[in-house]
Amino acid sequence: MTARVVAQGTFDLLHPGHVHYLREAKAMGDELHVIVARRENVTHKAQPILPNRQRRDMVAALDPVDEARVGHPDDIFAPIEEIEPSVIALGYDQHHDADAIAAQLAERGLDCAVRRASARERRYDDELLSTGAIIDRILDQRE
Ligand SMILES: Cc1cc2nc3c(=O)[nH]c(=O)nc-3n(C[C@H](O)[C@H](O)[C@H](O)COP(=O)(O)O)c2cc1C
Numbered sequence: 671m672t673a674r675v676v677a678q679g680t681f682d683l684l685h686p687g688h689v690h691y692l693r694e695a696k697a698m699g700d701e702l703h704v705i706v707a708r709r710e711n712v713t714h715k716a717q718p719i720l721p722n723r724q725r726r727d728m729v730a731a732l733d734p735v736d737e738a739r740v741g742h743p744d745d746i747f748a749p750i751e752e753i754e755p756s757v758i759a760l761g762y763d764q765h766h767d768a769d770a771i772a773a774q775l776a777e778r779g780l781d782c783a784v785r786r787a788s789a790r791e792r793r794y795d796d797e798l799l800s801t802g803a804i805i806d807r808i809l810d811q812r813e
């Protein structure tokens with residue numbers, strides 16, 4: 671039986687931290703399905719610069735990714751019910767509470783583990799491993 675894994679995020683300006691996360695998520699199963707956050711649903715930080723479709727297209731092009739989709743406008747569990755993953759891989763710093771997600775999955779009768787990926791550490795001084803840091807450097811150097 672194919673073990674499907676779901677990963678999710680904003681994936682605005684891509685960087686090695688995203689690749690690390692998606693590689694780890696893929697290793698948690700056989701098929702990696704990525705849900706790309708709709709711009710209007712990103713309320714916990716600055717909204718993404720790039721359009722939903724462009725962010726999805728770039729994530730879909732990454733090696734570990736088998737399928738990527740723009741997320742549901744208002745029910746984050748709608749794609750989960752469609753994909754029926756064995757694992758949801760949370761990113762190392764994602765603000766979601768794993769237990770709360772596990773409880774909502776159980777409520778919907780979804781048998782799916784919730785795990786957390788690790789952080790990718792910097793390999794050289796000026797490596798940028800966050801979209802926010804990339805944007806800050808652009809503002810700093812291009813103003
Ligand atoms: C299990 C799960 C399902 C999600 N499904 C959707 C969705 O369908 N639509 C959406 O816009 N965001 C969805 N999200 C929320 C976004 O991906 C959220 O902004 C992201 O988890 C946090 O992104 P960040 O790590 O880029 O800050 C989902 C998150 C989780 C944990």
Ligand SMILES: Nc1ncnc2c1ncn2[C@@H]1O[C@H](COP(=O)(O)OP(=O)(O)OP(=O)(O)O)[C@@H](O)[C@H]1O
Pocket residue numbers: 678679680681682686687688690691715760761762763764788789790791799800801802803
């Ligand atoms: N350095 C990193 N190491 C491991 N995972 C990362 C790293 N940076 C981002 N991720 C993961 O990638 C997913 C998408 O993150 P997101 O799109 O918010 O990127 P970000 O670089 O964290 O953005 P921002 O700087 O705006 O917070 C999340 O699950 C996040 O945990």
